[in-house]
Amino acid sequence: MSEWQFIDWLRSKTGSLGNIGDPIVLGPGDDAGIVRLGPETIAAVDMLMDGVHFDLNKIEARLAGRKALAVNLSDLAAMGARPICALVSLALPESGGLAMGREIMEGILALAKEFDVRILGGDTNSWSGKAVISVTVLGQPLPNRAPLTRSGAKPGDWVLVTGSLGGSLGHGDKLGQGRHLTFIPRVQVATQLNLSFEITSMIDLSDGLATDASHIARESGLTIRLDQDHIPMSSDIPDGSPEERLKHAMTDGEDFELMFTAHPDIAREILISDAFEGVPVTHIGECRAGDPVVQWLDGTTVMAHGYQHRLD
Amino acid sequence: MSEWQFIDWLRSKTGSLGNIGDPIVLGPGDDAGIVRLGPETIAAVDMLMDGVHFDLNKIEARLAGRKALAVNLSDLAAMGARPICALVSLALPESGGLAMGREIMEGILALAKEFDVRILGGDTNSWSGKAVISVTVLGQPLPNRAPLTRSGAKPGDWVLVTGSLGGSLGHGDKLGQGRHLTFIPRVQVATQLNLSFEITSMIDLSDGLATDASHIARESGLTIRLDQDHIPMSSDIPDGSPEERLKHAMTDGEDFELMFTAHPDIAREILISDAFEGVPVTHIGECRAGDPVVQWLDGTTVMAHGYQHRLD
Numbered sequence: 001m002s003e004w005q006f007i008d009w010l011r012s013k014t015g016s017l018g019n020i021g022d023p024i025v026l027g028p029g030d031d032a033g034i035v036r037l038g039p040e041t042i043a044a045v046d047m048l049m050d051g052v053h054f055d056l057n058k059i060e061a062r063l064a065g066r067k068a069l070a071v072n073l074s075d076l077a078a079m080g081a082r083p084i085c086a087l088v089s090l091a092l093p094e095s096g097g098l099a100m101g102r103e104i105m106e107g108i109l110a111l112a113k114e115f116d117v118r119i120l121g122g123d124t125n126s127w128s129g130k131a132v133i134s135v136t137v138l139g140q141p142l143p144n145r146a147p148l149t150r151s152g153a154k155p156g157d158w159v160l161v162t163g164s165l166g167g168s169l170g171h172g173d174k175l176g177q178g179r180h181l182t183f184i185p186r187v188q189v190a191t192q193l194n195l196s197f198e199i200t201s202m203i204d205l206s207d208g209l210a211t212d213a214s215h216i217a218r219e220s221g222l223t224i225r226l227d228q229d230h231i232p233m234s235s236d237i238p239d240g241s242p243e244e245r246l247k248h249a250m251t252d253g254e255d256f257e258l259m260f261t262a263h264p265d266i267a268r269e270i271l272i273s274d275a276f277e278g279v280p281v282t283h284i285g286e287c288r289a290g291d292p293v294v295q296w297l298d299g300t301t302v303m304a305h306g307y308q309h310r311l312d
Numbered sequence: 313m314s315e316w317q318f319i320d321w322l323r324s325k326t327g328s329l330g331n332i333g334d335p336i337v338l339g340p341g342d343d344a345g346i347v348r349l350g351p352e353t354i355a356a357v358d359m360l361m362d363g364v365h366f367d368l369n370k371i372e373a374r375l376a377g378r379k380a381l382a383v384n385l386s387d388l389a390a391m392g393a394r395p396i397c398a399l400v401s402l403a404l405p406e407s408g409g410l411a412m413g414r415e416i417m418e419g420i421l422a423l424a425k426e427f428d429v430r431i432l433g434g435d436t437n438s439w440s441g442k443a444v445i446s447v448t449v450l451g452q453p454l455p456n457r458a459p460l461t462r463s464g465a466k467p468g469d470w471v472l473v474t475g476s477l478g479g480s481l482g483h484g485d486k487l488g489q490g491r492h493l494t495f496i497p498r499v500q501v502a503t504q505l506n507l508s509f510e511i512t513s514m515i516d517l518s519d520g521l522a523t524d525a526s527h528i529a530r531e532s533g534l535t536i537r538l539d540q541d542h543i544p545m546s547s548d549i550p551d552g553s554p555e556e557r558l559k560h561a562m563t564d565g566e567d568f569e570l571m572f573t574a575h576p577d578i579a580r581e582i583l584i585s586d587a588f589e590g591v592p593v594t595h596i597g598e599c600r601a602g603d604p605v606v607q608w609l610d611g612t613t614v615m616a617h618g619y620q621h622r623l624d
Contacts, residue, residue, distance in 0.1 A: 025352055029531070030461050031390035031516060032356035032451075040337055041353050043432055044344035045448060047401035049439045078343035089359035089446045120355055123446075127361045134401045134435075134446035136357060139344075149342050204343060219341070 006101060006124055013109055014119045023084055024118045033120035035085050037140045042147055044075035044137055050130035055176050061100045063181040064133060065107030071206065072137035073115055073185035074256040078204035080148035080194030083139040083187065085120040086112065091132040092125065104133060115187060145194045148260070153201040153220035158267035159285035162189055162276070163257040165209055166249035167236030178236055180254040190258060192275045202260035208253040210302050213285075213294045216261065223290035227297050232282045250302065261287055318413060318436055325421055326431045335396055336430045345432035347397050349452045354459055356387035356449055362442035367488050373412045375493045376445060377419030383518065384449035385427055385497035386568045390516035392460035392506030395451040395499065397432040398424065403444040404437065416445060427499060457506045460572070465513040465532035470579035471597035474501055474588070475569040477521055478561035479548030490548055492566040502570060504587045514572035520565040522614050525597075525606045528573065535602030539609050544594045562614065573599055 007029055014027055025034035046068065050056045054064040069086060076083040088108060092101045101124060112119060120138065141147055163186075170178025186204070193199050201220055205212045209231070217224045228246055234255075237248040262270060270281055285297075294302040319341055326339055337346035358380065362368045366376040381398060388395040400420060404413045413436060424431060432450065453459055475498075482490025498516070505511050513532055517524045521543070529536045540558055546567075549560040574582060582593055597609075606614040 026459070026461060030463075031387040031514075032354045032393065032449075032459075034352050034354050034391075034459055036351065037353045038350050039348065040346050041349045041450065042344045042346050043399055043448070043450060045399040045401045045433060045446070046435045047403055047437055047444070047446060049403050049437060049441065049444075051441075052437065052439045075343040079346075081344065087355055087357040087448055089357045089448075091359055091361050091444055121357060123358045125359055125361060125364065127364045129361065129363075129441045129444075132359070132361075132403055132441075132444045132446075134357070134359060134444075136355070136399055136401075136448040137344075138353060138355060138450075147338070147344075147346055149338060151342075202343075 006098065009102070010105060010119065010122070024120060028119060028121050033087065035120055035138060037084060037138060040141055042076060042079055042081040042139045042141065044072050045134060046071045046075070047132060047134040049132050054181065056131060058176055059181060061103035062107035065104035066111045067181050068133040068135045069108045069111050070183060070185050071256065072135045073187055074204040076137055076139045077185055077187040077190035078202050078258060080145060080190050080199065080202060081139045081141055082191070083115060083117050083137050085118040085138050087120050087136045088122040089134045090124045091127050091129065093131060094126050094128060097126045100131060142191060142194055148194060148199050148202040150201055150203050150216050150219035153216055153222060153261040153287045155222055155287055155289040156264065157200050157261040157287040158264050158283055159224055159226065159259065159261055159287065160267055160270065160281050161209070161232065161257055161259045161284050162186055162279050162281055163255065164232040164234040165205065165255045165257065166234045166252045167238065168252055168254040170236065171238045183256045185256065186258050186279070189276050189279050193260065196275060197262060197270055198266050200261045202258055205255040205257045205259055206253060208251040209259065210250040210294060212259060216259065217294055218292040221292055223288050223292070224285055224294045225288060225297055226285035226294065226302060230282060230284050232280065318410065321414070322417060322431065322434070336432060340431060340433050345399065347432055347450060349396060349450060352453055354388060354391055354393040354451045354453065356384050357446060358383045358387070359444060359446040361444050366493065368443060370488055371493060373415035374419035376443070377416035378423045379493050380445040380447045381420045381423050382495060382497050383568065384447045385499055386516040388449055388451045389497055389499040389502035390514050390570060392457060392502050392511065392514060393451045393453055394503070395427060395429050395449050397430040397450050399432050399448045400434040401446045402436045403439050403441065405443060406438050406440060409438045412443060454503060454506055460506055460511050460514040462513055462515050462528050462531035465528055465534060465573040465599045467534055467599055467601040468576065469512050469573040469599040470576050470595055471536055471538065471571065471573055471599065472579060472582065472593050473521070473544065473569055473571045473596050474498055474591050474593055475567065476544040476546040477517065477567045477569060478546045478564045479550065480564055480566040482548065483550045495568045497568065498570045498591070501588050501591050505572065508587060509574060509578050509582055512573045514570055517567040517569045517571055518565060520563040521571065522562040522606060524571060528571065529606055530604040533604055535600050535604070536597055536606045537600060537609055538597035538606065538614060542594060542596050544592065
């Protein structure tokens with residue numbers, strides 16, 4: 001099967017165009033895709049590689065594809081934006097690449113359908129290396145709501161987080177097979193938050209709370225203080241001492257939950273709201289004037305050892 | 313240097329935001345970028361891998377980065393659209409990845425500056441494999457001009473091509489170091505064509521004229537007949553018989569010239585126009601009702617052996 005036959009298969013899966021209200025003007029198969037977005041286009045890209053972000057010796061390629069789209073939907077969620085469409089570029093191994101490419105795309109397409117996201121275009125290649133998946137997702141602001149950035153937190157704001165943290169990768173026999181492959185991007189929660197409440201900043205937790213909180217601290221120019229007794233601990237964290245378990249929650253990364261800030265009055269409303277369809281929201285800290293660092297309540301520094309690709 | 317220090321460096325290179333008329337609302341460093349585009353967003357992605365699309369043992373990483381953006385600008389040119397911004401995802405080797413990543417980005421940034429294209433976002437990773445560069449470019453239609461697709465050619469239209477074809481990869485001692493690394497994306501020519509003439513279809517020549525003409529034939533549902541005596545032959549084609557040289561021009565690929573169609577009256581105007589800043593335009597064939605194939609003037613089939621990534 002050639003690249004174009006692959007594109008034909010993909011076009012057969014991505015549906016017809018031109019339905020009333022369909023934002024996709026031109027889908028895969030031309031030099032570029034065309035989509036109606038506005039008033040602003042919100043775009044994010046993430047590249048996932050076999051052996052780094054997933055291990056195709058241990059998991060189905062479908063799950064790798066799912067994850068590649070999911071991490072991007074999580075980025076759009078963190079902007080309080082609506083994802084509309086995605087472009088997918090693939091490098092596939094020369095041997096077995098076609099079957100793998102179809103499985104990857106099936107994982108992407110299934111999740112895309114759940115979130116009403118369309119495939120706008122792509123590029124498919126084969127090579128002697130391992131599989132690489134790069135997904136770019138495009139979206140637009142929610143009606144009359146500005147996107148939420150990392151830079152809007154104010155001293156006095158409370159810090160909140162969705163879900164529970166740590167152990168996302170899995171452990172023991174299931175190492176690499178944890179919820180980092182199957183998490184639900186928090187698009188709906190983020191939509192509710194941005195539509196119904198004044199959120200001052202938001203980020204998705206990809207590198208671990210310690211590191212991602214430091215991004216908010218830095219971009220907003222303030223100190224974040226976290227309460228170590230209120231960090232929501234995932235049941236995926238392996239047994240260990242309280243200190244070990246806290247470290248998992250703070251630094252394992254790939255939680256893909258939302259951390260966000262809001263004025264205390266707003267935060268209290270959020271904490272008693274039932275708008276989030278069973279997703280828990282926890283008050284974990286506060287913002288204060290000061291250096292752009294992350295501390296515990298007693299003022300000691302939270303060390304950031306979150307997941308980070310070092311470039312040496 | 314960490315990923316975030318790399319992002320800091322990138323932000324220092326991508327300039328300040330918020331200038332009047334600047335379409336970039338939010339650049340690299342948040343969960344997503346924000347850009348004002350409209351009325352439609354035109355998006356293309358291409359992934360280039362070390363050892364396939366370039367060889368970092370033989371060329372500077374800067375040229376690989378340049379090519380990764382250039383092929384995407386060529387796609388936007390082929391839509392008759394204006395490129396505005398790009399997202400870049402990188403997989404870099406663990407050893408020496410930082411220096412390589414900077415060189416790649418410098419190549420991208422230099423070409424971006426030439427075309428007034430901004431970097432909207434990205435993702436940088438390291439791994440045990442070779443370098444992979446995926447670039448997504450976003451653009452918008454020219455004022456009051458629809459994008460040009462592959463599907464609008466009409467029977468009777470003439471087929472034209474910019475520049476000259478074949479030998480793009482280089483040969484002999486210079487194999488891999490040819491103009492596929494340094495070509496100028498035909499954005500300005502495409503802009504002139506779409507603004508000043510009624511073009512019915514357009515494609516950029518990435519896989520070779522034989523193959524790319526077949527895309528127009530197929531998407532427009534007609535036969536394309538090419539005149540083998542009028543295919544513009546690049547001086548980069550190695551010595552050989554006329555048949556060998558024609559095969560290079562038809563199938564080498566990576567010419568990144570534009571093939572397009574127009575009514576004969578329009579085509580004649582284009583051929584005598586001096587609007588293309590020295591880029592030659594050649595009349596190479598015509599469209600006629602019939603099966604979606606590419607033929608020579610005598611009706612024999614032009615075999616497509618253009619560059620194509622096979623997925624086995």
